[in-house]
Amino acid sequence: MESLHKNRTWDLVKLLKGKKVVRCKWVFKKKEGTPGVEEPRYKARLVVKGYSQIPGVDFTDVFSPVVKHSSIRALLGIVVMHDLDLEQLDVKTAFLHGELEEDIYMQQPEGFIVSEKENYVCLLRKSLYGLKQSPRQWYTEKVLCRFNMQSAKPVSTPLAAYFRLSSALFPQSDDEIDYMSYVPYSSAVGSLMYAMVCSRPDLSYAVSAVSRYMFEKTKDEVIGYVDAAFAGDLDRRRSLTGYVFTIGGCAISWKATLQTIVALSTTEAEYMAITDACKEAIWLKGLFSELNEDLQISTVFCDSQSAIFLTKDQMFHERTKHIDVRYHFVRDIIARGDIVVSKISTHENPADMMTKSLPITKFEHCLDLVGVHC
DSSP, X not given: OHHHHHTTOEEEEOOOTTOOEEOEEEEEXXXXXXXXXXXXXXXXXXXEOGGGOOBTTTBSOOOOOOOOHHHHHHHHHHHHHHTOOOOOOOOTTGGGGXXXXXXXXXXXXXXXXXXXXXXXXXXXXXXXXXXXXXXXXXXXXXXXXXXXXXXXXXXXXXXOTTOOOOGGGSOOSHHHHHHHTTSOHHHHHHHHHHHHHHTOXXXXXXXXXXXXXSSOOOOOOOEEEEEEETXXXXXXXXXXXXXEEEETTEEEEEEEEEOSSOOSSHHHHHHHHHHHHHHHHHXXXXXXXXXXXOOOOEEEEESOHHHHHHHHOGGGHHHHTTSOGGGGHHHHXXXXXXXXXXXXXXXXXXXXXXXXOOOHXXXXXXXXXXXXXX
């Protein structure tokens, strides 16, 4: 309750005619501490029964930003590659900082009903756990205060038309580099990026422009390995696709899944696996481009020479036109030079462990190839 009152989460008002009240409840939880370091804590959380909210009346948009695990691993790969320091932070009572756009009336919390105002209700000013729209609220003023910009004047557009950035503006001298080391540039961009993802599409171009210069360009390559197990599913006779991508010898993205259609040969199964791997490679190149990592042409290694020929030779069309059209786009990708597909020995293909059970020696070798140590 102290946090709720401190953040001025609601105002006590009389319920207006025609308005409905959402109910709330207390949720109690014991948070286990670390033995010898932190004692267990008992926590109480006020939760709104959001299931009683009516779409279009109590809320309009429902959106919760989530992250793709490959993005996290790719970012960690950059940290290792540049020998950067990594910091993690958590926002306490994050949901209590979001400003609400709709008028939502909530009953007074049990045990904290104000004397002589028993008939009053809480007009919510800030988000609470359980509200449908809570995950998409962002308290922007906190970000402005963090970077001492609370007195900054508002502007009509996020980025002026004359504003231009280029790599020529990177610090050159030792004094410039030392000065910029004290400027929280990456932190500011990260805060803007969170706001953009949550609820500010108007910031997209501005954030994209400034995020390209968070660190100097480097030349590294995303390397992918792909394999397929023909008819690996004994029930439906579908083949398995497996791929893994590395940067700097560390695995950042991988997948093992059944193919959506039945392949008629090992070559077809490998061909469709290459297509799925190339789609992931394109996504990774786009991600690193946004992070200002100038990657070389991605290479995807496959241990099937016939499947590699199939991705390059249009003469195979008559033999493959029965394959779903979406798998053939890989030919255009390879023809443009966006992705390079190369042959690799089966013994040196770590994606082998994604499609079948392996002897312990081969399995441990595959783990070493992608920098995984169990």
